[in-house]
Amino acid sequence: MTQNSELIQSEMTAWRRDIHKHPELGFNEVRTSDKVAELLESFGLEIHRGIGTTGIVGVLRKGQGNRAIGLRADMDALPIQEANDFAHRSVNDKVFHGCGHDGHTAMLLGGAKHLAESGDFDGTVYFIFQPSEEDGRGALSMIDDGLFERFPMEAVYGMHNMPGIPAGHFAVRKGSMMTSEDIFVITIKGRGGHASMPNRTIDPVVIGAEVVLALQTIASRSVGPQDWCVVSVTEMLTDGARNIIPSEVTIKGDCRALSSDTQELIERRMREIVSGICGAYGAEGHVHYQQDFVATVNSPAETEAAIVAARMVAGEPAVDPDCPTCGASEDFARMLQKKPGCYILIGNGLEGHCGSSLHNPHYDLNDEILTIGRDYWTKLVETQLPAR
Secondary structure: HHHHHHHHHHHHHHHHHHHHHHOOOOOOOOOHHHHHHHHHOOOEEEEEEEEEOOOOEEEEEOOOOOEEEEEEOOOOOOOOOOOOOOOOOOOOOOOEEEOOOOHHHHHHHHHHHHHHOOOOOOOEEEEEEEEEOOOOOOHHHHHHHHHHHHHOEEEEEEEEEEEOOOOOEEEOOEEEEEEEEEEEEEEEEEOOOOOOOHHHOHHHHHHHHHEEEEEEEEHHHHOOOOOOOOEEEEEEEEEOOOEEEEEEEEEEEEEEOHHHHHHHHHHHHHHHHHHHHHHHHHEEEEEEEEEEEEEEEEEEHHHHHHHHHHHHHOOOOHHEEOOOOEEEOOOHHHHHOOOEEEEEEEEEEOOOHOOOOOOOOOOOOOOOHHHHHHHHHHHHHHHEOOOO
């Protein structure tokens, strides 16, 4: 590593660890957005603040070209108590950068600095720092605030670290990259009573048990084998006790799919199942179904551009251009509904803190991938907006 590379690595590590130490939840990224804006301004970029509440867009123009692309990083943390004991651990109780958004922000800042100082491109780059990714509201907030009207771009690109992939390797695919996420709350109202006299009740626990089992037939019997679907029940709550059959049961859960058609099918079948089973027992059933995240779908040309840039940085053997679809969900998908683009994964490592699962209290972003991530952003810009 050259002296200059070591300096860049040191700078990004310092930025990343400072953000990690002071995490902020969605739409409350005040300190983080201040830091991002101050750094971008020091690099000489034009700054736009308060987009979608705490969002930042930095604008960098070079040459005479009228083409433009957007690069996006997320800034928010998670409501988790960090279990690490290193010096840059979170100082905020039950708030923790357990998904690596601190690193995403540092990589994009590094890319902005390098491109401002010595980038060889012709056109405009919009550096998008998004709030509130974790709850699926930040991208829409920026879009509703005129992101793509105020900053017209041909395409938009995102990146996320991934434990379990070797550090600095890349994984991507054309088409469905990540799944949608829907949440549901089913309420079953029966008639409670004494546990010794179940004949005088309409037992919502028994009804709920049938509903839980029947929900599994959505994936196995309603969605075709060519499609992708997961329906998971994650909570079952009652107002009963040891000797009391409850009057009400609440069932909560999570659904994943790769298309809006499948999302709609899941919701329709769920409502039919709950209505049918509850009706058979004389109970009332209500379904609240909410689509939080849409599927992340990469467009072909932009994915090919991302593959080329990743190979230039990491080498062809370190880039998987047809990785399996990831079962997680990503708010960046909302931007891909509006603009063509690509979402790529960068490996965080296989062992220790860096190999721990995202959202795990022992997770930490691997500082060694910061420079590789920065170089990916740089190569992507220089190949997509080539200098004349």
